[in-house]
Amino acid sequence: MSIIAPPQNPLAYERQLREAVHQHHAIILAHNYQPAWIKRVADITGDSLYLSQQARDTDATTIVFCGVRFMAETAKLLSPHKRVVLPADDAECSLADSITAADLLAWRAQHPEAIVVAYVNTSAAVKALSDVCCTSSNAPEVVSSIPAEREILFLPDQFLGAHVQRVTGHPNMHIWMGECHVHADISPDRLRAKMNEYPSASLMVHPECGCTTSTLYELADSAQDRVRFLSTNQMIAEARKTTQDHVLVATEVGILSDLRAANPRVHFEAVNPRAECPYMNRITPERLLESLTSTRDEISLDETVVGQARRAVERMVDPSLRIWTRP
Structure with missing residues (x-):
């Protein structure tokens, strides 16, 4: 699936969107894998943990979650009394x-x-x-x-x-x-070919990748200054401070716009340039705007599921709740 085209008139669209966000006391959250045009209009971008915390802490009454379904569900778990919307019917996740x-x-x-x-x-x-x-x-x-x-x-x-x-x-x-079918396709063979082509480049790897093999771990152990296993937010933080000229990136390609913005001096290159998640690219400009006023995209969860699942999510964001006793 190709990336959804950004709005033809970005300034007019963004003005409409910001007016609607203000009118409905909303906030737009966007995962790092979202296309650049969505991250440009979002209030907050980040990885799953960061966005989960923001969804919990914001005083906005409507949360527009630009990502995939499990992310919007997680926001609803932490904010069960807020309106949470996912601006796409079919933004699922193979993992x-x-x-x-x-x-x-x-x-x-x-x-x-x-x-x-x-x-x-x-x-x-x-x-x-x-x-x-x-x-x-x-x-x-x-x-x-x-x-x-x-x-x-x-x-x-x-x-x-x-x-x-x-x-x-x-x-x-x-x-x-x-x-994840996208990360699994960032394979050892693809990684090996890229590293042979650019032997002096450093490497940032998301641990979901299929290339996380014993060979890569051995490389990480012997060349700690060149290899990092990182989440998406950690990749952006690393991009800001790196002194490398060329960095190979093993994760979904949507993050490349964030990395390049964080450090324009560095050449960031995807290990697999086709590692594009089709589910992360389901949102259209029209649907994003419509989600603020329509009930079509609202996340609804069973109350029993919310209560039980929220406990597990709260333990994720609050280490003091991780008290392990035998059942």
Whole structure:
């Protein structure tokens, strides 16, 4: 799927949008993978953890979440009395879809005393059956908070799970074999070809990527000044301070506009230039504007699911709530 074209008259569109945002006491949140024209009109951009916190803390009564469904659901979990809208019917996520509530129930039955750590890239129904959520940036911290003798069911991303297990050394992790089809296609072969082509370039890798192999870890261990495993927000922070001239980026290509804006001097290059998430590109200019006034795009969740899933999300953003006792 090609990227949705930006508005033909950006100034007029942005004026209309800002007027509607003000009128409806709204805020526009945009994930770093969103196309540049959406991030330009957003009030706040960031990764999943940051946007989850902003959704919780804002005093706006309407949250327009430009991302995919699980992100808007997470905002609704933290702000159940606010109106949360996702300006696209079909902004799903292949990773979130790789595990269902029924899958998790069956898995938990096999490990009844395990603690379930759910990557935030999951549906509200899956979060409701989990003990704690995590993001790519705080997953090692969350897993490290769990005693070594406790079993962990980590879901759904196999590459992030393997990365976290390596970083933390937790001895009792079971990892679900899910993946983001976009990140999985950033493969070891693609990475190897790019690094052979540019042997002096540094590398920023999102831990969801399929290229997170033992070879890459060995490279990271031997060349710590050149290789970083980072979340999207961490990539932007790294971009601002890097002294490198050429940086290879292993993640969804929507972030390149943020990296280039953060440090125009550096040449940021995608490891896989076709790593474009079709679900992150579902929002049209017309739909974004319409979402402020229409009920069509409003996120609605079952009250029981909200109560159960909110506990797991709150444990993600507040470490003091991670008190682990046996069931």
